[in-house]
Amino acid sequence: MKDSSHRESEDHPNPEFILTIEDLNKSFDGFKVINDLNFYMDKGELRTIIGPNGAGKSTLLDLITGRIRPDKGTIEFGPDDKHDLTKLKEFEINRLGIGRKFQTPSIYAEHTVYDNLLLSLEGSRGVFASLFYKETEEHRERIHEVLKTVRLEERKGEFAGALSHGQKQWLEIGMLLAQNPELLLVDEPAAGMTDEETERTGELLLSLEGKHSIIVIEHDMEFIRQIARKVTVLHQGSVLKEGKVDEVQADPKVVEVYLGRKHSQEHLEAEEKKAAEAETLAASDS
Ligand SMILES: Nc1ncnc2c1ncn2[C@@H]1O[C@H](COP(=O)(O)OP(=O)(O)OP(=O)(O)O)[C@@H](O)[C@H]1O
């Protein structure tokens, strides 16, 4: 009896997995960006993904959110009803409760912080719906809860355009939270932030752990140490190593392909380019 239940658990993925990604492949112009990738994540987990530039980290998020289609493989979502995301459209995936934060904040600069959250509330999506939207006590409470979580209570009446770069990023995380996502995907949240803002971002993400499942992609090792539970190292589109941050940092393969290279010319150039983009962004939306 014991034996058969064991076999069953091998044949079927863990029912508690929020994400079960198997045999995932994606090429661009014949170049394999995602290469036989397997990735499993528990419900409520806060997972960090690191890896050299071009490892396929953002592409993985594009695949999960349905922005692009894989050549092969499955992406199963949900511990309750299983959905193969590779068969769904981007908006359908979003409706299932998957929210993504891009590096560029997409907030409404001419609206107040409060209204930005109101506009993104669950069930009120779309400008048309918002125009006829009746704000209820429940919604007000919800918005205040989010404002508290992202620490923008004091700024709720201000135009979003007047916020600092870091605060805009938090507002956007708040706008995702207002939709109460099951899974939150956050790509390089600390880019362009001051040290203090970076630390606050870490605290914010940690406070969401358990309530949502979260994938955070980052390069900043100090930030990763602050938030990291389980770290996945992606290299050439596959998982190179997975484990606790200390194990990962001590792994010679990881040091060779990633941590050692973090000071290479190639990496510095890629990071400088991204920092310049973040700066332009911060300048253009303030
Ligand atoms: N839509 C696309 N069309 C063609 N090539 C793409 C596309 N998206 C990504 N790539 C390529 O796939 C590779 C992986 O890119 P990706 O953005 O996933 O890397 P990354 O791990 O997020 O890197 P970084 O740390 O620099 O953000 C790169 O070589 C990139 O140029």
Ligand SMILES: [Mg+2]
């Ligand atoms: Mg990227």
